[in-house]
Amino acid sequence: MNDVLLRLEGITKRYGSLAANDDVALTVRRGEIHAVLGENGAGKSTLMKVIYGVTRPDAGEVLWKGAPVSMRNPAEARTLGIGMVFQHFSLFETMTVAENISMALPDSPRDLAPRIREAGARLGLPVDPDAPVHALSVGERQRVEIIRCLLQDPDLIIMDEPTAVLSPSAVPALFETLRRIAGEGRAIIFISHKLEEIRALCHTATIMRGGKVVATVDPTATTADDLARLMIGSALPHPVRPPRELSPKPALTVDDLVLPAADPFAMALDHIALKVHPGEIVGIAGVSGNGQAELVRVLSGETRLPSQEAPRVRLEESSVGDLGPRDRRRMGLAFVPEERLGRGAVPQLSLADNAYLTAAGLGLSTRGFIRFAAVKAFAESLIAGNDVRCSGPDAPARSLSGGNLQKFIVGREMALAPKVLIVSQPTWGVDVGAAAAIRQRLVDMAGKGAAILVISDELDEILETADRLHVIFRGRLSPSVPATVDRDRIGLAMAGDFAALAAVAPDRSLAHA
C-alpha cells in the first residue's frame, strides 16, 4: 500500500533489565490521526523518541515511506518530514511569535509573518506574529508550537498530550485544527490517556501496556470502558460513594468574598460564598482562568485579606482570612496546589525533605531537630502507599514525572488527616488508573469526616467525586447544585449562564449551603 507513511517492526529498546519497548509494531498512514494510548510508563515516550530520532532502538526496523531509515538525531527526523509538538513548550518568552518560529527555520521573522497568518487562517490557529510570547495564553502558545512545526512542512506530526495543557473549551478547536491538518494528507500521532478525546478524534488507536502493543483498535467502535480495560489490564474503577452523615456545622466557610484583581492578568473575585461541611466533597467547575487561581490563594492563605475582612474566610468557627498558610495549616487545613514543582514541592529537595515540609507536625522533629529516620520512614510509607514510581525517598522531587509527583503530594497532604482539604486539579497529568485511585481516596477521606473542596477543569472528575458543585465564571461563583445535575446545564453555566442551574431543584440535604 503506498499510503503507508511510517511502519515500525519489532522495535525493542531496553534500559538495563527493563524493556521499555518490546517487539512493538505500528503502522501510520497518510491522513490518519493515530492514537497511541497507554499509562505513564507503558512505553509511549520511548516509542516516540525512537520515531523522532532521539533514541535508537536495540532491535527492529523503522520504515519511512517504505524505505528503512536510521535516524541519529531529531534534526535528521525533521529533514525526513517528521515533526513533534512537545507537551512542555520550547518557546522563548522574551521573543515575538515570528521570532520564535524563525529560530527553527531559515527564514527571517519578517518573511515568516505572512506565512504564519496564512497557516493560521487555513488551519484555524489564529496568532499574531508580532505578539510577544510572554503575553500569550497557554492555548495560544500551543498554536505557535503547532504552526512552527507545520511551517517545516512535515508529513508526520507527533503530538505529546496536546490537550493536557488546554481548558476543556479549547479542545474542540484544537481537534478541528488537527482534522484539517490530517485533511492535507499529513499523519498525526496523538499521544494521550484521555479516552473520550481519542474516541472523538482518532481513526486508529494503538494501545500499549508494559512496553508491548496490546491491541490496535478503531476507537470510534470501542467503548471508553473497553479502551481503559485494554490500557490498564483491568476494568476502570469508579469511586464508590457510601452514604454518609453530614455535620450541620461547615468546616470551611467563605462569606461574600470580594477581591480586586492584583494585576491586569488576574481575575477579580466577585461576592463569592461557599460552605464545605465535614464529610462532603464540594467541587468548583469552570474553565481555568475564571478566578480559580485567585480563590485558591485566598483559601490557602497565600493571599491574605485585611484583618477587618478576616471573617470572610472561616475554618470551623475561627476567622482565618488574615492568617498565612502556616497558621491555617496548624488549624487543620491541607492544600494541594495546581503547580506541583515550586508550589506543591521544592524541585531540588528530596521526597523525604519535601514530605517533612508540610508534615513536620506529625512528630517528625524533636525540639527543633529533624528526626531523619522518621522522615525517611514517612516518605517511604507515602511512596508505597500511593504507588509513587521513583528511585526512593532520596529522589529529588523534580526527577519524578508529573503524575507520580502528584500522587506523592496528594498522599502527603492526605496523611496530615486534615479537617479541610483543598485540592486544585487533583489528577492533572496523572494516568487513568492512578487518577481513579486518587479520586477514591478523596471520597474515602470525606467518608471519614474531612471537608474537601475540589477545584478542577475536568468536569468528569467533579461529577465523579463531588456531592455538590459550584460553577465559577469571571470571578463569580454560582449557587451550589447537586452533582447529579445534567452536564449540559453545567456546560451552559461554565459559559456564564448561571440561570441554567437555577432551573435545577436545590439540593434538599444541604439547602442552607
Next chain:
Amino acid sequence: MTATLVFILSGMLAAATPMLFAALGESVAERSGVLNLSVEGMMATGAAFAFAVATLSGSHTLGFLAGGTAAALLSLVFAALVLVFHANQVAAGLAIGVLGLGVSAFAGNRFEGAAIAKPPSLDIPGLSDLPVVGPILFSHDAMVYLGILLVPVVALVFTRTKLGLSIRAVGENPEAARAIGTPVLGIRLGCVLFGGFMAGLGGAHLSIAYTALWAEGLVAGRGWIAVALVVFGSWLPFRIALGAYVFGAISLMELSVQGLGLAIPSQLLSASPYIVTILVLAAISRDQTRLRLTRPLSLGKPFRGQA
C-alpha cells in the same frame, strides 16, 4: 564655567570608553547566559599587553589588537572552565579575574611608570575647530568613535538578526534552544570570547590612549563598574552607554570640584561617580516587567546537554 563644562563633556567620552567596551562585551556574554566576573582582570591584562606591544612596536593598532587578543585568551580559559567542565561561573570568574591581575602585573612589570604617545585624534577639519562643540564631539581618537558606533550595532544585532535571536534564545532557555538545533555551547563560547576581546580593548584604551602611561593597578575597579553597568543597564546597549557616559562625566566633575577647593570630603567626591551612576541606572530600570524581558533567565546556570 564654560571651560569647566567643556572640560567635563569633552573628557567624558574618552573617560567612559574603556568601561563602555568592557560593559558592551560583558552584556553580550551575559545575554548568552554566561556571567563572566573576570572583567576587571581581563581589562588589566588587555591594558598591559596593549601597552607592551604598542611601546615595542610603536603601533597603537597593534597595541589594541594585542590587548583584545590577550584578554580573549584569558576568557577562553574561563570558557573552558564553565562551558566544558561546568565550573561555577561566579567562582571561575573571580579566579580568572585574579589570574588576569597577576598576568597584568607580570607583563607590565618592566614598563612601570613609562609613558607612551597618545593615538592621534581624528580631527575633522572645520568641525573640530568649532567652539565648545568641537572639543566635546570632534577631537577624539578612533576608539572613542568605535565605542559609540558599537552601541547601536550591538542593539541591532540583538533585535534584528538571527544571530542576536539565537544568543537571546540560548540565554533564556538553552534546553529549548538545543531542541530546535541551536549550538548552545558554540554560541556561548563565541559570546564569552567577544566579551573578553571587548574587555581587552577597553583596557587597552585605558593604558595607551586615556592615561597613556603604565602603572600597575591602572584599571582601578573599572571592570567592576562595567559588570554593574550591564546589570543596572538591564542588558540594553543604550542604557549601558548612558551609564558609562554618566560615570565618565561625574568622575571628571569630581576632579573639577576638587580643584575648586570646596569643603566636601574628598572620599565622598571620589565615591560620587559610583553612587550617581547606580542611582541613574536604577531609576531608569525600575520597570520590572521590562526587566523581566531583558534579563537572561539562564544567567549563571551551566548547560549540561550535548552541544
